Amino acid sequence: MTAVDVMFPYYGDVELMKQAARSVMGQQHQDWRLVVIDDGYPDPEPARWFAEITDPRVSYQRNEKNLGANGNYRKAVELVEAPIAVIMGADDIMLPNYLTAVVASFEAFPRASAVQPGVQVIDELSRATTPLADRVKKAALPRGAQRRQLGGEDLATSLLRAGWHYFPSIAWKSEMLKRIGFRSNFDVVQDLALLLDIAAADGSMVLTPELAFLYRRHSGSDSSVRALDGRRFDEERRFFEGEAARFDQLGWNRAARAAKLHLTSRLNAAALIAQSTASGKFGYIPKLAKHVIG
CATH class of the missing domain: 1.10.287 (Helix Hairpins)
Known part of the structure; x- marks a missing residue:
């Protein structure tokens, strides 16, 4: 069974964080490690809650100083050990089939650098929603009823026309993720920059239509x-x-x-x-x- 590291940079709503963490612990695919990196959220509850979790696959650490989103992402990449990694949003939800779906996609396309599964957008109350931005993403997403692979200029062009990806839902080949990493000079587009860097390095992404992830969109993000x-x-x-x-x-x-x-x-x-x-x-x-x- 292929091991997956779920890296969990955290700063935000405590209850949504708990939902997100529970969704990882409820995966059908059992070979995972959940690494929580608290970026100094001013509440003792996360540390208390994770201290009560006895599953050895779950670990919690708190940064001595706030690194910001990009800095915490880069720290997460440094801590990756498994051959596949996910940098999950701390308020999103993995459906129980998520890890099974992305591992199967890497097995079907072993040279792929990343996997984008099917995503449903939800709001603050966990209701399915499709704001204008996500309707555009859906229209721009390369279509297909089966898994398909995009790479090189095709991948770069498609993403630049409309960034249809959902960063927290993407699974990464760890070797490529660690080799390229996040650029330090961006705070908003660092995920698109990483994908374009991968495309320029002859990497590729597999798109699988199977719904496996709930992405939470906040108006106040x-x-x-x-x-x-x-x-x-x-x-x-x-x-x-x-x-x-x-x-x-x-x-x-x-x-x-x-x-x-x-x-x-x-x-x-x-x-x-x-x-x-x-x-x-x-x-x-x-x-x-x-x-x-x-």
């Missing part, structure tokens, strides 16, 4: 706040400019064009202009409009 005030798009614009230059140099013309256009990112900013107007936050509009036009 860090990325949502960054998006509304324009900080997310400042980072995205810098990122896409860099990717366009890189893929131009590689001769990946389709990927370079998709990066230069970054259409879904611009559409997202346009939608947020309407949201800012409706909420009376007019000060955010100039930054958002700059991204739509630029």
